[in-house]
Amino acid sequence: MATRQEQRSEETKNSILTAARQLFANRGYDTVTMREIAKEAGCSHTTIYIYFKDKETLLQQLSMPPLQALMERMDALSEQKTASEEKLEAVSLAFIEFCLANRSMYSLFVNVKAGRVDEQSPQLEINKIRNDIFAKLSRMVQASLLLAVTDEQLLMCTRIYFYTLHGIVATYEHSEETVEMLMDRLTPTFRQAISVLLSGFRETCKET
Amino acid sequence: MATRQEQRSEETKNSILTAARQLFANRGYDTVTMREIAKEAGCSHTTIYIYFKDKETLLQQLSMPPLQALMERMDALSEQKTASEEKLEAVSLAFIEFCLANRSMYSLFVNVKAGRVDEQSPQLEINKIRNDIFAKLSRMVQASLLLAVTDEQLLMCTRIYFYTLHGIVATYEHSEETVEMLMDRLTPTFRQAISVLLSGFRETCKET
Amino acid sequence: MATRQEQRSEETKNSILTAARQLFANRGYDTVTMREIAKEAGCSHTTIYIYFKDKETLLQQLSMPPLQALMERMDALSEQKTASEEKLEAVSLAFIEFCLANRSMYSLFVNVKAGRVDEQSPQLEINKIRNDIFAKLSRMVQASLLLAVTDEQLLMCTRIYFYTLHGIVATYEHSEETVEMLMDRLTPTFRQAISVLLSGFRETCKET
Amino acid sequence: MATRQEQRSEETKNSILTAARQLFANRGYDTVTMREIAKEAGCSHTTIYIYFKDKETLLQQLSMPPLQALMERMDALSEQKTASEEKLEAVSLAFIEFCLANRSMYSLFVNVKAGRVDEQSPQLEINKIRNDIFAKLSRMVQASLLLAVTDEQLLMCTRIYFYTLHGIVATYEHSEETVEMLMDRLTPTFRQAISVLLSGFRETCKET
DNA sequence: AATGAATGAGTGTTCATTCAT
DNA sequence: CATGAATGAACACTCATTCAT
Numbered sequence: 001m002a003t004r005q006e007q008r009s010e011e012t013k014n015s016i017l018t019a020a021r022q023l024f025a026n027r028g029y030d031t032v033t034m035r036e037i038a039k040e041a042g043c044s045h046t047t048i049y050i051y052f053k054d055k056e057t058l059l060q061q062l063s064m065p066p067l068q069a070l071m072e073r074m075d076a077l078s079e080q081k082t083a084s085e086e087k088l089e090a091v092s093l094a095f096i097e098f099c100l101a102n103r104s105m106y107s108l109f110v111n112v113k114a115g116r117v118d119e120q121s122p123q124l125e126i127n128k129i130r131n132d133i134f135a136k137l138s139r140m141v142q143a144s145l146l147l148a149v150t151d152e153q154l155l156m157c158t159r160i161y162f163y164t165l166h167g168i169v170a171t172y173e174h175s176e177e178t179v180e181m182l183m184d185r186l187t188p189t190f191r192q193a194i195s196v197l198l199s200g201f202r203e204t205c206k207e208t
Numbered sequence: 209m210a211t212r213q214e215q216r217s218e219e220t221k222n223s224i225l226t227a228a229r230q231l232f233a234n235r236g237y238d239t240v241t242m243r244e245i246a247k248e249a250g251c252s253h254t255t256i257y258i259y260f261k262d263k264e265t266l267l268q269q270l271s272m273p274p275l276q277a278l279m280e281r282m283d284a285l286s287e288q289k290t291a292s293e294e295k296l297e298a299v300s301l302a303f304i305e306f307c308l309a310n311r312s313m314y315s316l317f318v319n320v321k322a323g324r325v326d327e328q329s330p331q332l333e334i335n336k337i338r339n340d341i342f343a344k345l346s347r348m349v350q351a352s353l354l355l356a357v358t359d360e361q362l363l364m365c366t367r368i369y370f371y372t373l374h375g376i377v378a379t380y381e382h383s384e385e386t387v388e389m390l391m392d393r394l395t396p397t398f399r400q401a402i403s404v405l406l407s408g409f410r411e412t413c414k415e416t
Numbered sequence: 417m418a419t420r421q422e423q424r425s426e427e428t429k430n431s432i433l434t435a436a437r438q439l440f441a442n443r444g445y446d447t448v449t450m451r452e453i454a455k456e457a458g459c460s461h462t463t464i465y466i467y468f469k470d471k472e473t474l475l476q477q478l479s480m481p482p483l484q485a486l487m488e489r490m491d492a493l494s495e496q497k498t499a500s501e502e503k504l505e506a507v508s509l510a511f512i513e514f515c516l517a518n519r520s521m522y523s524l525f526v527n528v529k530a531g532r533v534d535e536q537s538p539q540l541e542i543n544k545i546r547n548d549i550f551a552k553l554s555r556m557v558q559a560s561l562l563l564a565v566t567d568e569q570l571l572m573c574t575r576i577y578f579y580t581l582h583g584i585v586a587t588y589e590h591s592e593e594t595v596e597m598l599m600d601r602l603t604p605t606f607r608q609a610i611s612v613l614l615s616g617f618r619e620t621c622k623e624t
Numbered sequence: 625m626a627t628r629q630e631q632r633s634e635e636t637k638n639s640i641l642t643a644a645r646q647l648f649a650n651r652g653y654d655t656v657t658m659r660e661i662a663k664e665a666g667c668s669h670t671t672i673y674i675y676f677k678d679k680e681t682l683l684q685q686l687s688m689p690p691l692q693a694l695m696e697r698m699d700a701l702s703e704q705k706t707a708s709e710e711k712l713e714a715v716s717l718a719f720i721e722f723c724l725a726n727r728s729m730y731s732l733f734v735n736v737k738a739g740r741v742d743e744q745s746p747q748l749e750i751n752k753i754r755n756d757i758f759a760k761l762s763r764m765v766q767a768s769l770l771l772a773v774t775d776e777q778l779l780m781c782t783r784i785y786f787y788t789l790h791g792i793v794a795t796y797e798h799s800e801e802t803v804e805m806l807m808d809r810l811t812p813t814f815r816q817a818i819s820v821l822l823s824g825f826r827e828t829c830k831e832t
Numbered sequence: 833a834a835t836g837a838a839t840g841a842g843t844g845t846t847c848a849t850t851c852a853t
Numbered sequence: 854c855a856t857g858a859a860t861g862a863a864c865a866c867t868c869a870t871t872c873a874t
Binding site: 030156157159160162163164165166167168170171189192193195196197198199200201203204 | 238239364365367368370371372373374375376378379397400401403404405406407408409411412
């Protein structure tokens with residue numbers, strides 16, 4: 001039973017998260033100050049420390065939900081009843097769009113050192129999601145190839161597929177265009193890239 | 209005939225450059241402080257200002273020579289008398305190797321805002337090199353396709369080719385493995401990626 | 417109803433103002449550092465930035481109120497129902513006393529570059545006050561002359577009158593005597609100076 | 625017998641003095657850096673320390689000769705065979721011109737604390753010159769009055785005379801006009817001021 | 833005599849964070 | 854729960870000065 005106080009508290013926390021999300025996305029983690037977040041959230045900067053141990057923690061708490069949302073969206077798309085290649089395309093475009101919409105998160109997502117098992121949970125969590133995404137795409141790539149490949153071949157293809165996805169996002173990571181502008185302008189190119197890779201994979205795997 | 213003093217001076221300058229290179233590479237331009245560089249270089253932070261006007265200048269002096277070296281190497285490789293595809297492969301691997309060997313430079317190289325024609329020269333210089341590399345690779349991609357393509361098709365192929373190269377480098381940008389380790393381990397994958405792209409390009413361009 | 421916290425805050429602000437006033441007065445604006453002011457005020461140097469945007473703002477906030485007080489006092493004195501010459505004397509002595517009581521302000525007041533109409537407001541404000549004072553004294557000098565003079569003559573007389581006032585203040589600007597000591601000791605001299613100037617003006621204007 | 629080395633040494637010292645004089649005059653003592661002086665003088669900044677203990681010493685060594693030159697000029701002018709009032713005028717204008725031509729020196733000249741007998745010599749020296757000038761002007765004022773006055777009256781007149789001179793200089797101390805421009809534009813006003821003071825003195829002293 | 837190399841102290845300013853209320 | 858007050862550490866950069874040659 002949430003008292004009125006608890007409700008208000010939750011509201012404050014949310015407004016902080018929302019403000020921080022927006023500012024981090026637009027201006028990058030380092031540039032944004034706690035005071036700016038507080039001003040945007042409509043509270044004192046000291047209040048933030050009631051809810052979050054420090055700036056870094058705030059960032060990490062911020063990054064989990066969207067990543068989970070991405071996972072869910074990718075799952076949903078991959079369960080649709082369409083051809084494998086179409087599904088891969090849809091999921092890939094969703095991934096690209098998400099990454100461009102959350103550019104600051106993206107660098108966090110990508111740069112967290114892999115494997116450091118001894119670290120605290122938030123990094124591990126992110127690591128886990130990253131591996132999940134990799135595995136998911138790997139399966140979809142396989143399904144789209146329409147031919148049998150060895151594990152080794154699949155790993156190689158998935159890696160190459162990832163390189164390109166990562167490269168796409170990295171190319172526009174610091175662009176000043178909005179996600180919408182970028183997606184409008186470049187979706188055909190992205191589609192083409194996927195198509196090129198798949199047909200290249202097929203050719204290459206066939207030969208061996 | 210360099211006096212002993214001049215020698216020592218040169219050493220100091222080099223140790224600053226080395227320290228800065230390393231720190232920029234590991235921790236990014238913004239995060240590194242002049243005092244850290246000085247400590248790493250074994251001198252006072254004010255000494256840095258004897259050799260470099262300011263932090264930005266230090267960064268730029270650091271980045272130009274290797275980029276020029278890369279250009280020269282790419283030129284040399286592209287003039288060899290081998291098949292187009294082999295040349296493209298050699299040049300691309302050289303590009304990847306260089307970028308991984310100079311990871312800090314890479315993010316500098318990639319992130320400099322494009323086009324700002326009104327800016328001062330150093331950024332322009334980098335911009336110019338970037339465009340040169342793009343043009344060079346574009347030409348080599350065309351030669352490797354072994355079939356006629358429209359300008360539009362070529363632009364799209366080059367873009368996709370770049371995405372993948374960029375993605376490869378970005379993927380290992382923060383890895384703790386040395387360049388040598390990475391190249392040893394992954395050169396086959398990189399070759400494969402190039403081969404996949406080329407055969408994908410050919411398939412895709414043929415169709416239309 | 418001021419809370420205890422607000423009270424303390426006000427105290428801090430005042431101690432900063434007091435410290436700054438004193439140090440600026442004794443050692444000049446440029447020479448004084450924010451850290452010195454803080455030490456004198458008994459707080460951290462960063463605390464100053466809570467109350468004042470920057471060093472310049474601190475200086476300006478310091479200077480406006482006393483100048484406005486001076487204006488008001490001069491206005492009040494000039495509206496009294498006494499002989500013109502007595503009023504001029506009273507106003508002039510008030511001006512001298514004020515300037516000696518606020519020596520740091522004085523150099524600020526005097527040194528602000530004239531006329532720069534394109535500058536931000538605070539300098540303009542001071543400029544305006546200075547012009548007001550000049551105009552006010554000019555009118556009173558004219559009234560005290562008891563004879564008709566051309567505009568040109570009046571301008572010259574006012575300038576000379578100002579030179580002497582300015583010279584009086586400048587002479588004792590760096591004296592270690594308090595205002596009270598100086599006024600006690602020198603008021604007769606100052607009166608005499610005014611009287612000398614007026615009779616000199618009359619003689620000189622008569623001739624032409 | 626000056627060796628060639630001694631000659632060169634003297635030259636260097638002089639070029640430092642010349643450079644410093646110019647820079648101090650144009651930009652003020654605090655703003656000028658040792659490196660700037662060195663560059664202007666055509667030597668290394670370390671060389672300055674061979675000839676002058678530190679920046680302050682340089683300033684003081686710089687200030688004595690012109691002051692002595694002023695003294696000599698004032699003496700020469702006061703020994704001419706013209707009417708007393710003309711001599712006073714000539715000497716006063718020379719004083720004003722000198723002070724405006726050496727503005728940075730002027731503040732040094734004026735601000736040196738009076739009387740501090742325990743201080744080192746350079747300050748005393750300046751003090752002495754200041755007193756000399758005061759005495760000299762005092763005598764000339766007396767001669768120009770053309771009537772007998774008590775010591776007390778003379779002191780008062782001299783003080784007032786000084787206030788005005790000082791005020792004139794202080795008024796234009798921070799002006800951006802050159803000495804020449806100022807003297808061209810304002811010499812009539814200065815003459816008038818002197819004339820006003822003298823006739824005021826006469827009137828006032830007559831009465832008592 | 834002269835200099836290039838080097839440095840410590842210091843500049844104004846910002847920021848994440850803590851404390852007292 | 855929430856906040857204004859306060860702070861120490863840090864930033865890039867400058868300067869007068871000293872040291873070794």
